[in-house]
Amino acid sequence: xxxRWLQLAIVGIVFIFTPCLALAExxxxxxxxxxxxxxxxxxxxxxxxxxxxxxxxxAAATVSQPLDTASLPANAARFxxxxxxxxxxxxxxxxxxxxxxxxxxxxPLIRAVPGYPVGEQAPSVFAVKATDVLHGAxxxxxxxxxxxxxxxxxxxxxxxxxxREAQAPxxxxxxxxxxxxxxxxxAVGPGRTxxxxxxxxxxxxxxxxxxxxxxxxxxxxxxxxxxxxQQRHWGASIGCSTFLPLTFTxxxxxxxxxxxxxxxxxxxxxxLPRTAFTVYESLGSGIYRLDVNxxxxxxxxxxxxxxxxxxxxxxxxxIVALGDRTGLALGFGVLLPWKQADxxxxxxxxxxxxxxxxxxxxxxxxxx
Numbered sequence: 001x002x003x004r005w006l007q008l009a010i011v012g013i014v015f016i017f018t019p020c021l022a023l024a025e026x027x028x029x030x031x032x033x034x035x036x037x038x039x040x041x042x043x044x045x046x047x048x049x050x051x052x053x054x055x056x057x058x059a060a061a062t063v064s065q066p067l068d069t070a071s072l073p074a075n076a077a078r079f080x081x082x083x084x085x086x087x088x089x090x091x092x093x094x095x096x097x098x099x100x101x102x103x104x105x106x107x108p109l110i111r112a113v114p115g116y117p118v119g120e121q122a123p124s125v126f127a128v129k130a131t132d133v134l135h136g137a138x139x140x141x142x143x144x145x146x147x148x149x150x151x152x153x154x155x156x157x158x159x160x161x162x163x164r165e166a167q168a169p170x171x172x173x174x175x176x177x178x179x180x181x182x183x184x185x186x187a188v189g190p191g192r193t194x195x196x197x198x199x200x201x202x203x204x205x206x207x208x209x210x211x212x213x214x215x216x217x218x219x220x221x222x223x224x225x226x227x228x229x230q231q232r233h234w235g236a237s238i239g240c241s242t243f244l245p246l247t248f249t250x251x252x253x254x255x256x257x258x259x260x261x262x263x264x265x266x267x268x269x270x271x272l273p274r275t276a277f278t279v280y281e282s283l284g285s286g287i288y289r290l291d292v293n294x295x296x297x298x299x300x301x302x303x304x305x306x307x308x309x310x311x312x313x314x315x316x317x318x319i320v321a322l323g324d325r326t327g328l329a330l331g332f333g334v335l336l337p338w339k340q341a342d343x344x345x346x347x348x349x350x351x352x353x354x355x356x357x358x359x360x361x362x363x364x365x366x367x368x
Contacts, residue, residue, distance in 0.1 A: 207363020
């Protein structure tokens with residue numbers, strides 16, 4: 001027992017005082033799944049920096065899907081990598097595996113990197129944990145090989161057991177923890193994709209908007225400007241829309257209609273895996289304003305009127321990610337006015353705002 005602890009102490013001293021010489025000879029390959037998720041690039045970059053600072057020579061390669069303990073050795077061997085670290089993001093958690101080839105013709109050593117919730121601190125925390133696991137695995141593998149060699153020398157003169165009584169080689173299993181089991185069980189699941197992987201982002205939305213009703217109010221184009229705040233799966237926005245004026249002409253006169261709306265909405269986002277698309281639903285409320293300038297066939301019949309009322313809106317849309325901070329949004333909705341507003345020329349209703357009123361918008365989202 002004393003000899004075993006002495007061997008462990010010697011190996012520890014070697015790893016403490018000669019890390020750079022040992023590490024520089026064995027580059028570390030970072031395996032990243034092919035995904036549009038920008039979080040992978042952030043984690044890979046931070047891990048590369050941490051490994052370089054620790055004396056390793058990191059490099060990166062792309063694989064077709066997230067790796068598990070069964071597929072990691074084959075992928076590492078495909079790139080001729082003596083050491084590798086895989087990155088997996090699933091269920092809002094970033095975790096991975098550390099692989100070290102066993103130079104003693106034994107099973108490769110695979111150890112799990114504990115998971116951490118995706119957020120601003122996730123890349124740094126994961127990089128530190130992965131580097132620590134790699135250091136520990138190197139120390140463990142060196143001790144296992146040293147102890148196995150000394151044990152084989154001490155038993156070389158002992159008679160061999162019959163083949164059926166010989167012990168089967170022991171397979172080194174990856175370490176697991178209770179906190180990691182739920183995430184590990186879905187490590188090979190599809191990666192998530194959203195328009196922005198930042199935990200919280202602010203942005204500006206601008207585009208074109210159209211409205212129209214079922215009672216003689218034609219579809220009218222307009223412009224929209226708003227500001228939004230987006231979390232991972234939900235968001236909120238405030239926006240203002242104004243529409244081009246409409247002119248209604250009858251024998252008794254004309255009515256010129258101007259309209260605008262100001263409101264806030266709440267959104268729920270559902271990213272489509274392995275795509276740049278995100279579906280969303282929205283629920284909003286605000287105020288709607290109608291201004292009418294009427295001119296009769298006789299000038300003295302001219303008059304003005306306005307109407308302001310509240311509304312509730314329901315919407316469904318699609319966001320296409322154009323980059324880490326830009327996206328194209330297409331939405332459709334229904335506006336439910338809290339009261340009816342009609343435009344009348346000489347007792348004739350020429351247009352009206354009533355249930356339902358349809359909305360459509362196409363715009364650009366710019367995060368900052």
